[in-house]
Amino acid sequence: MTPSDLSLRLDALRHKERFSARTLDDFAAHVEGARDEELFRMSPLRYAASHGLDEQEGIELFLHATHVGILDFAWGMLCPGCMAFLTTAGGLRSLQSKHCNFCNLDLEGSIDERVEVAFTVAPSVRRIRFHAPETVDLREDAIRLYFSSSVAPGSSPHRALGESILAAGQAPPGQTHRITVTFDEAGQFVLLAPAGHLAVYIRVREGGPREASFDLLEGQAIPGVLDAAPGPVELRMLNRTTHAVGFFVAPVGSTWPDPAEPGRPLTHPLLPYLTGARLVASQSFRDLFRAESIPSEGGLELKRVTVLFTDLTGSTALYERVGDLRAYDLVRKHFAVLRSIAAAQGGAIVKTIGDAVMASFAEPIHAMRAAILMNRAIAELREADLLLKIGLHTGPCIAVELNERLDYFGRTVNIAARVQGLARAGEVVCTAEVFESPGVASAVAAAELDATRAKAPLKGIAGEVPVVRMVRAGVEAPPSIT
Numbered sequence: 001m002t003p004s005d006l007s008l009r010l011d012a013l014r015h016k017e018r019f020s021a022r023t024l025d026d027f028a029a030h031v032e033g034a035r036d037e038e039l040f041r042m043s044p045l046r047y048a049a050s051h052g053l054d055e056q057e058g059i060e061l062f063l064h065a066t067h068v069g070i071l072d073f074a075w076g077m078l079c080p081g082c083m084a085f086l087t088t089a090g091g092l093r094s095l096q097s098k099h100c101n102f103c104n105l106d107l108e109g110s111i112d113e114r115v116e117v118a119f120t121v122a123p124s125v126r127r128i129r130f131h132a133p134e135t136v137d138l139r140e141d142a143i144r145l146y147f148s149s150s151v152a153p154g155s156s157p158h159r160a161l162g163e164s165i166l167a168a169g170q171a172p173p174g175q176t177h178r179i180t181v182t183f184d185e186a187g188q189f190v191l192l193a194p195a196g197h198l199a200v201y202i203r204v205r206e207g208g209p210r211e212a213s214f215d216l217l218e219g220q221a222i223p224g225v226l227d228a229a230p231g232p233v234e235l236r237m238l239n240r241t242t243h244a245v246g247f248f249v250a251p252v253g254s255t256w257p258d259p260a261e262p263g264r265p266l267t268h269p270l271l272p273y274l275t276g277a278r279l280v281a282s283q284s285f286r287d288l289f290r291a292e293s294i295p296s297e298g299g300l301e302l303k304r305v306t307v308l309f310t311d312l313t314g315s316t317a318l319y320e321r322v323g324d325l326r327a328y329d330l331v332r333k334h335f336a337v338l339r340s341i342a343a344a345q346g347g348a349i350v351k352t353i354g355d356a357v358m359a360s361f362a363e364p365i366h367a368m369r370a371a372i373l374m375n376r377a378i379a380e381l382r383e384a385d386l387l388l389k390i391g392l393h394t395g396p397c398i399a400v401e402l403n404e405r406l407d408y409f410g411r412t413v414n415i416a417a418r419v420q421g422l423a424r425a426g427e428v429v430c431t432a433e434v435f436e437s438p439g440v441a442s443a444v445a446a447a448e449l450d451a452t453r454a455k456a457p458l459k460g461i462a463g464e465v466p467v468v469r470m471v472r473a474g475v476e477a478p479p480s481i482t
Contacts, residue, residue: 006031012068019061026051027061031070031121036128037141037417041074041085041118045272056346059274060284061437062119067288071119077107078114078148081259083158083221085116085148086197098391101199102146102192105259109180112303114146114266115276133195134244136170142248145194150273155258168248171216171239181249182232191235193221193247200227201251204233211236216245277302278362282397283343286406305360306367306434307413308347309420310338310374312355313387318462331355334386337377345370350407358417364394364430364437371428372447379426388398391420392430394437411461417465418458419467432466448473 008246010028013019030047031039048058065071076085081103098107107114123131130136133145143162152160166189172179184187189202200214200221208229213236215222226235239245257267280302280447312334318328338357339349345359345369361367371390378388395412415431423429429447434440435451444451450473455464 006070009065009070013070014062016064017431018064019057023051023053023057023061031126031205035362036130037144039126039128040130040144041076041120042071043118043150043271043273043275049272050090055272056344059279059282059346062286063284063375066119069122070125072122072307073117073119076116076118076148078116078266079103079105079107079259080114080261080266081105082256083148083151083266083270084146084197085118089300100298101221102190103259104224105165108262108301112277112394113275117276117279118149118275134170134246137245138194138246138248139165142168142192142194142246146192146197148270148273152269152271155269157253160253160255161250164253165248165250169246171237171245171247173239173242173244176238178234178236182231182233183228183230186230188252190252191247191249192204193245195246196241198245198247199224201252202228202233204228204230205348206230210234213238215240217241228386243276250336277304278346281305281346281347281360281362283339286348290405297474300399302397302399302408303361304394305397305408305412306358306392307397307416308342308359308361308367308371308390308392309417310357310359310379311389311420311423312314313389313425317385330381330386334378334381338374339382341370341373341377345373351405356420358413360397364392364434365439365443367392368428368430368434368440368443369404370372371430372443373447375426375428376447387425389420389423389425390428391416391418391423392428392434394421395433415458415461415465418461419456419465422456422469426472428470430468432468432471435468439440444470 006028010024013024020476044058044062045055048055062071066073071125074085074087075353077098079100079102081100084100084102086098086100100107120130121128142165143158147158159318167179167181169179183204186204186206189204191200191202192366194199196219198216198221201224203225205227206229208227211234212226212228213228216237216239219239260267276347290318296466312331335352335357342349342359345361347366350358351422371392375388375390378386392415397408397410397412400407400409419429419431449470452469456466456467459466
């Protein structure tokens with residue numbers, strides 16, 4: 001019996017020896033047996049929760065499964081008004097800006113919680129109906145195609161929209177498609193084309209026309225607003241694209257929440273999903289998907305990245321004491337330890353600079369846990385008197401492609417580097433923004449570190465910066481930073 005495409009690709013995963021046999025068997029059973037809709041725009045976080053994995057292991061599993069061709073992933077900018085999942089064929093490179101036709105909103109091109117990364121089974125492994133969106137029954141799947149799958153089931157406006165579809169169909173390419181829709185009353189209705197995220201609003205009012213025409217183009221419908229009368233109305237749509245366009249017509253109720261303001265949390269109830277910021281911070285993503293580059297001009301803004309810098313003390317004396325070869329081996333071992341810890345906490349090593357390391361994390365708590373573990377692990381390298389000095393800061397960054405790798409620039413990076421310069425051997429120093437982030441203070445206390453607040457002048461940074469110095473409990477604290 002010839003091995004299936006899935007089994008061959010799973011063998012490639014098994015050869016990586018990163019996941020247990022049970023984890024891979026469960027994953028194979030899911031890919032083979034789950035319903036089509038469960039394999040479309042999957043969240044690795046929700047998969048992990050339902051299969052007894054921690055979130056990071058779920059992310060790692062999905063990334064490596066994508067790398068061997070079992071899954072595909074898509075970047076989607078989430079509309080803060082309607083939660084449309086807005087994608088482009090260019091992936092990460094094309095996330096600079098988007099427009100939601102449903103809400104008529106321009107979305108800024110930055111990576112934060114408003115960018116979702118979702119995974120779908122690859123067609124070479126298993127064909128599902130969503131691989132051919134022009135053929136699906138839009139009465140059943142229109143909402144799933146148009147909006148994020150991370151909207152909580154039963155969310156009022158999405159459920160109401162899906163339950164009140166008046167008509168659905170397919171407009172053939174290069175032809176004028178006619179459909180008669182009966183509007184029982186005056187109000188606002190919408191024609192949505194999920195695959196292209198097109199929207200045409202229909203204002204139904206007494207005295208309106210009994211027929212209306214519009215063109216369907218790639219990414220746009222012209223005009224975007226039509227008038228019509230109550231009762232039967234003929235809609236004529238000229239499909240100027242090269243592919244069939246599926247559409248549905250439904251009333252737009254008054255229950256849609258106002259779009260979340262920039263920087264504010266999204267207003268819809270959401271299930272756990274993988275954000276673009278968290279994926280970009282992942283070591284596996286950086287290692288496996290170098291081709292997922294960012295825009296070559298101007299970079300891409302990330303609303304928040306936690307940057308960690310380390311410096312290794314005692315390395316110069318080490319070379320003198322044990323010789324170049326042995327010292328270099330120990331320094332390489334230190335780099336491997338830091339990389340492993342960063343990856344386990346969902347972060348990534350951005351680059352090494354001499355004996356120093358720059359790492360990035362999506363959340364301050366992940367960075368602080370990594371810092372604590374790094375300090376402990378290097379202190380336990382008994383072969384040499386090596387200790388780390390660690391500094392952290394969190395804030396917006398610009399991501400750029402440098403030497404075919406993702407790198408970060410901006411004030412946040414500069415502050416993190418300066419804060420690291422305040423640390424002494426075996427210490428962690430972070431800014432107040434990091435320490436006051438959710439879970440950080442508790443993690444510091446659980447690690448039995450004494451935390452001392454201070455203010456410090458940082459070279460090139462205006463004013464004094466509030467910082468927190470952390471040392472192992474029982475170790476005499478150094479003089480005040482100020």
